[in-house]
Amino acid sequence: MKEAPVRFPQLKPAIFLERQGLFRALVELEGHKEEVYLPNSGRLEGVLLPGARALLAEKKGQRRKTSHDLLLMELSGVMISVDSRVPNELLLESLLNSRLPPFWGYRRIIREARLPEGRIDFLLTRGSERCFLEAKSVTLVSKGRALFPDAPTSRGRKHLELLKQMVKQGSRAAVVFVVQRGDALCFSPNGSLDPGFALALRQAAEEGVEVYAYGCQVLLEEIKLAEELPVLL
DNA sequence: TGTCGAGTCCCTAAGCGTTC
């Protein structure tokens, strides 16, 4: 697979102190404490560790209440992207440039496709053929195995139900787990934390929903999709 | 008709409060 990077602006190093809310974190930046935007509402277990190195992007905007986004954490030399918007961007880049072999040949790509039952991240079409694609952000890795979710997710199960419905209606449907770090060797659902999601994913796969996982190469300058990872359901 | 800006809706997931 060829590379499809999302580039970062110049990042500022900081020290992560604590999470202050769903979307806020307190860091030490250039000798003072600073509240920054954390673009991820997940639990981020084992990633947001006090004292760890954080990397920030300066942001300007009228509606903003913070002046920086927390984009990367560095733990034991491993760079981890904590921006939950990145997987969609990476997939879009890869789809637009025909860089994902399982999804080659689709002529039209619609983001955030609206359905009566909900919204799906991508709808790919080729004539009358349709493929629904849902992207999931993964940040948790244990002993080389990427795990999703890092907190019980009823929304995740809802998305799987929706994909199953699309398969029943004759469309193709897939869920793509994007592991936003470079130290994962394989992917599994996090059955010990959310057995319901793990069961739903296995059932979805049995009923025809395709399951893919990709690792990422995370650098200070950019993040790009890496090789496809084995999925162990 | 085309462009621009303002406003609205929806998405992310956890946590809290309310209702049954």
Next chain:
DNA sequence: GAACGCTTAGGGACTCGACA
């Protein structure tokens, strides 16, 4: 106890009105 709704911050998509 379960189910549901709301809130949180920020951004993208979309709609609508104003104007050239």
